[in-house]
Amino acid sequence: MNGMKKNNIIFSLFVLVSLCVAFQSCDSKREPGKIYMPDMAYSRAYVAYAPNNLASENIKYIPWPVEGTIRRGDLFPYILPNDSNGYKLSAQVKDPLPPLNSTQMKEAARLFNINCAICHGEKMDAQGPLSTGGKVPAVANLTLAQYIAMPVGTMFHSITYGKNNMGSYASQLSREQRWMVIQYIKAHQAGLNIATASSDANSASGTDSTKTK
Ligand code: HEC
DSSP states (O other): OHHHHHHHHHHHHHHHHHHHHHHHTTSOSSOOOOOSOHHHHSOOOOOTTSOOOTGGGTOOOOSSOOTTOOOTTOOOOOOSOSSHHHHHHGGGOOOOSOOOOHHHHHHHHHHHHHHTHHHHOTTSSSOSHHHHTTSSOSOOOTTSHHHHSSOHHHHHHHHHHOBTTBOOOTTTSOHHHHHHHHHHHHHHHTTOSOTTHHHHHHHTOOOSTTOOO
C-alpha cells in the first residue's frame, strides 16, 4: 500500500516536471523559445513566381524558362512592352491560333468562367459578383460596341499585362490559353450560338451547346 502511494507521488511529480519543461518555452507568445532545428522554425518555402534569392542560396531551381528559350510546345513570347506605345502597337498583333473546334471552345469557356467571370460575368456584361458587389469598380462590359470592335491583339495585351483594376493573367493562363479565351470572347460577342455555353461549362454538364458550328 505504502509503496503504491509513493509511486503515485513520484508519478505525479514526474508529470508536473514534464509539464513545466514542456510549457516553459511557451511563456511568451512572441518568443519561439530555443530553436534546435532552424530549418523547421524558419521555413525555406517560398512563394512561386515571387522574387527570391534562391540562386544565392545555391538552390538550382528556376520556375521559368531560361532567357531566350520557350517551353516545348509553347507559343513565342509576347514582346511588346507594357507601356502606352506597346498598347497602341498591340492592335496589330494577330491571333496565332487556328479557329478553335467545339471541344477547345468549351475549354476556353471554362477558362473564362474560372478566371474572368468573377468580374466580367458569365455573359461578359460586367455583372460578375466582384463587380456587382462593388469590390472592383469600372469592370469593362465586354458586350459594349467599343469592346466588340476591340482588336484581339489589344485584348491579349491587356490580359497579359493587366489594366487598371484588372490584374495580369500571364502567370495563370499560358499564352495559348489567353488566345483561346479571346476567341471565346469574340465568339460570344459575335452572338454565335453559344449564349448558353457559359452556364453549361460551369456546371460541367457535358452538353454540346458550346458548338460554334
Ligand atoms: C478583378 C476583376 C477582373 C477580372 C478577374 C478580369 N478582369 Fe478584365 N477587366 C477588369 C476591369 C476593371 C477592366 C477595365 C480596365 C480599364 O480599362 O480600366 C477590364 C478590362 C478588360 C478588357 C478590355 C481591355 C482594354 O484594353 O480595355 C478585356 C478584353 C478583359 N478585361 C478581359 C478579361 C479576361 C479575358 C479575363 C480573364 C482572363 C479578365 N478580363 C479578368 C476587371 C477584371
